[in-house]
Amino acid sequence: MTVSALPPAMQARPSTPDVIVDALRRAILSGSIGGGAQLKQNDVAARFGVSVVPVREAFQRLVAEGLAVLRPNRGVTVTPTSEQDFLEIAEMRSLLEPHALYHSIPNLTEADFQTAESLLEHGARASDAFERAELHWGFHRSLYEKANRPRLLDQIATLYRSINRYLLPVWNDVGLSPDWVDSHMLILESARHRDINRASRLVVDQIFAASDRVRAQLRLMATTQKGKSA
Numbered sequence: 001m002t003v004s005a006l007p008p009a010m011q012a013r014p015s016t017p018d019v020i021v022d023a024l025r026r027a028i029l030s031g032s033i034g035g036g037a038q039l040k041q042n043d044v045a046a047r048f049g050v051s052v053v054p055v056r057e058a059f060q061r062l063v064a065e066g067l068a069v070l071r072p073n074r075g076v077t078v079t080p081t082s083e084q085d086f087l088e089i090a091e092m093r094s095l096l097e098p099h100a101l102y103h104s105i106p107n108l109t110e111a112d113f114q115t116a117e118s119l120l121e122h123g124a125r126a127s128d129a130f131e132r133a134e135l136h137w138g139f140h141r142s143l144y145e146k147a148n149r150p151r152l153l154d155q156i157a158t159l160y161r162s163i164n165r166y167l168l169p170v171w172n173d174v175g176l177s178p179d180w181v182d183s184h185m186l187i188l189e190s191a192r193h194r195d196i197n198r199a200s201r202l203v204v205d206q207i208f209a210a211s212d213r214v215r216a217q218l219r220l221m222a223t224t225q226k227g228k229s230a
Contacts, residue, residue: 039059090210093163096159102196139184
């Protein structure tokens, strides 16, 4: 029996920690909860009407994802954003993702390529930034997951969650880059032709092209904010 064939009461539902971590993750990624903000267990527990136990688990997951840090005498705080942090995430992606492609591309099937293309098309049409971010990662994951290296995929997934704190505001303010779909399609076609070197080069080029665009927007936003506070 498939999951979809189960009665509604028997189908998997999000656990309480899942619900809490998803709400906090969205608030952090959108900027509603800013970098350096303290996350208080009792306040969050009261907000969701639960004990501190699932809240503690949700906090641990946010720390594991790099969206929060545990600081002595301060508890759990949201990881601050900075241009240096953004650059480090981009650099790590540029090292890990080609490695994933190297091991995954030989094992990909046409069904995998069709899945990637469908995810890309849906991502380009998505109006919700969070949905687009999930579809964007889904596109890349579909090209990486046949590497059969779960630890590597977990690390890359964490980097995508972290970099979304920088991408989402830019997508909301100025939209996708004009060649967003085309650049991803080039990666897909290179993978289809088993050209690992070209696919890897295109991924790295895309990472740093997006990096330049986001950094320019971050500096513009910082200048605008400074002007308002002057």
